[in-house]
Amino acid sequence: MSDVALKESGSTTSRAALSDAALGHLVLRLVLGINIAMHGLTRVGDPAGFAQGIVNGFAQTPLPEWSVRLFGLVLPFLELVTGVGMLLGWRLRWFLLLGGLTIAALTFGTCLRQQWETAGLQLFYALAYAWLLHHASEARFTVDAWLARRR
Numbered sequence: 001m002s003d004v005a006l007k008e009s010g011s012t013t014s015r016a017a018l019s020d021a022a023l024g025h026l027v028l029r030l031v032l033g034i035n036i037a038m039h040g041l042t043r044v045g046d047p048a049g050f051a052q053g054i055v056n057g058f059a060q061t062p063l064p065e066w067s068v069r070l071f072g073l074v075l076p077f078l079e080l081v082t083g084v085g086m087l088l089g090w091r092l093r094w095f096l097l098l099g100g101l102t103i104a105a106l107t108f109g110t111c112l113r114q115q116w117e118t119a120g121l122q123l124f125y126a127l128a129y130a131w132l133l134h135h136a137s138e139a140r141f142t143v144d145a146w147l148a149r150r151r
Helices: 003-007 020-041 047-057 065-088 092-112 116-134 144-150
Strands: none
Touching: 020 065, 020 092, 020 116, 047 065, 065 092, 092 116
16 A cells, blocks of 8 residues: 555554555565575574585685584574574664674685585675665564564
């Protein structure tokens, strides 16, 4: 419903809450949040197995095995927490920043392995994080917004 239609209908619904920007932010945040949370959820059942796969993939890189294993053990939980935080919109700016930094670390590793197609895909994730973070003030359907209204 457009802002004009809301005004004409006499609706008490806040125009700001239903703005195109707020709805667009919601859609992208939900899709990215589900994507990242599911990355983590499907991996937390066997973090050691996941980490070993990462270690195997980085065997030909200069990174020490211990650092790759540690990152592989932490990543599933980091993804799950980041995704759920984005879905809820709780401390949204921090979870978006955490997600952006995580994708930066993943991109670094992907470039070390010279997997340019994957690095290109990760650029889309980075753009989504950057757009959401840049427009975090547009977010209305969040725990943060609900808490702010209660104050």
